[in-house]
Amino acid sequence: GAVVSQHPSRVICKSGTSVKIECRSLDFQATTMFWYRQFPKQSLMLMATSNEGSKATYEQGVEKDKFLINHASLTLSTLTVTSAHPEDSSFYICSGGVQETQYFGPGTRLLVL
Amino acid sequence: DQQVKQNSPSLSVQEGRISILNCDYTNSMFDYFLWYKKYPAEGPTFLISISSIKDKNEDGRFTVFLNKSAKHLSLHIVPSQPGDSAVYFCAAIFSGTYKYIFGTGTRLKVLA
Numbered sequence: 001g002a003v004v005s006q007h008p009s010r011v012i013c014k015s016g017t018s019v020k021i022e023c024r025s026l027d028f029q030a031t032t033m034f035w036y037r038q039f040p041k042q043s044l045m046l047m048a049t050s051n052e053g054s055k056a057t058y059e060q061g062v063e064k065d066k067f068l069i070n071h072a073s074l075t076l077s078t079l080t081v082t083s084a085h086p087e088d089s090s091f092y093i094c095s096g097g098v099q100e101t102q103y104f105g106p107g108t109r110l111l112v113l
Numbered sequence: 114d115q116q117v118k119q120n121s122p123s124l125s126v127q128e129g130r131i132s133i134l135n136c137d138y139t140n141s142m143f144d145y146f147l148w149y150k151k152y153p154a155e156g157p158t159f160l161i162s163i164s165s166i167k168d169k170n171e172d173g174r175f176t177v178f179l180n181k182s183a184k185h186l187s188l189h190i191v192p193s194q195p196g197d198s199a200v201y202f203c204a205a206i207f208s209g210t211y212k213y214i215f216g217t218g219t220r221l222k223v224l225a
Contacts, residue, residue, distance in 0.1 A: 045215075091154070100162065
């Protein structure tokens with residue numbers, strides 16, 4: 001299947017700082033990518049849809065000013081957690097795909113102290 | 114409101130036997146369903162999918178069954194192998210959106 005990478009795989013930051021997570025499609029072009037977060041022992045919850053060349057669309061309850069998404073090219077989407085707080089600590093996963101089948105990145109573990 | 118549910122948080126099966134993972138959904142407008150396998154601290158890996166116009170799809174050891182009237186799908190793994198031990202998520206989507214609604218996951222443990 002297609003390959004999606006994420007960087008970094010793990011990040012620890014201080015409260016109040018911003019953290020950028022990159023999501024790349026390595027062998028296909030993705031006009032749309034998705035960002036999810038997963039809390040321990042819970043399901044993956046869709047946060048937002050990243051659209052190449054246009055604004056991201058956010059799910060209900062997700063603060064767009066806190067979770068900035070930039071989809072600057074057909075192979076790269078970035079998620080920036082601004083002014084991170086401990087409650088933002090989570091596992092963030094992106095996906096991109098071909099039609100219905102999505103390929104997921106390996107995830108980024110964020111810990112905010 | 115959990116639109117996709119997996120009511121069994123965990124399942125243990127003996128190696129070589131059949132594993133059956135279940136998933137229920139509430140929205141009849143979902144028209145495509147997928148199963149993903151996930152290890153801790155990794156992204157989900159695609160296993161198998163099924164369109165709402167079908168009631169069965171098979172790929173090797175994996176078979177997915179869809180019962181639209183009951184709004185229920187299941188994943189059968191046979192024979193189960195220790196390497197199948199992971200968390201399994203079902204996901205549902207609306208045609209053309211590709212936005213996944215994930216179930217809550219079932220942790221499968223295959224005992225050697």
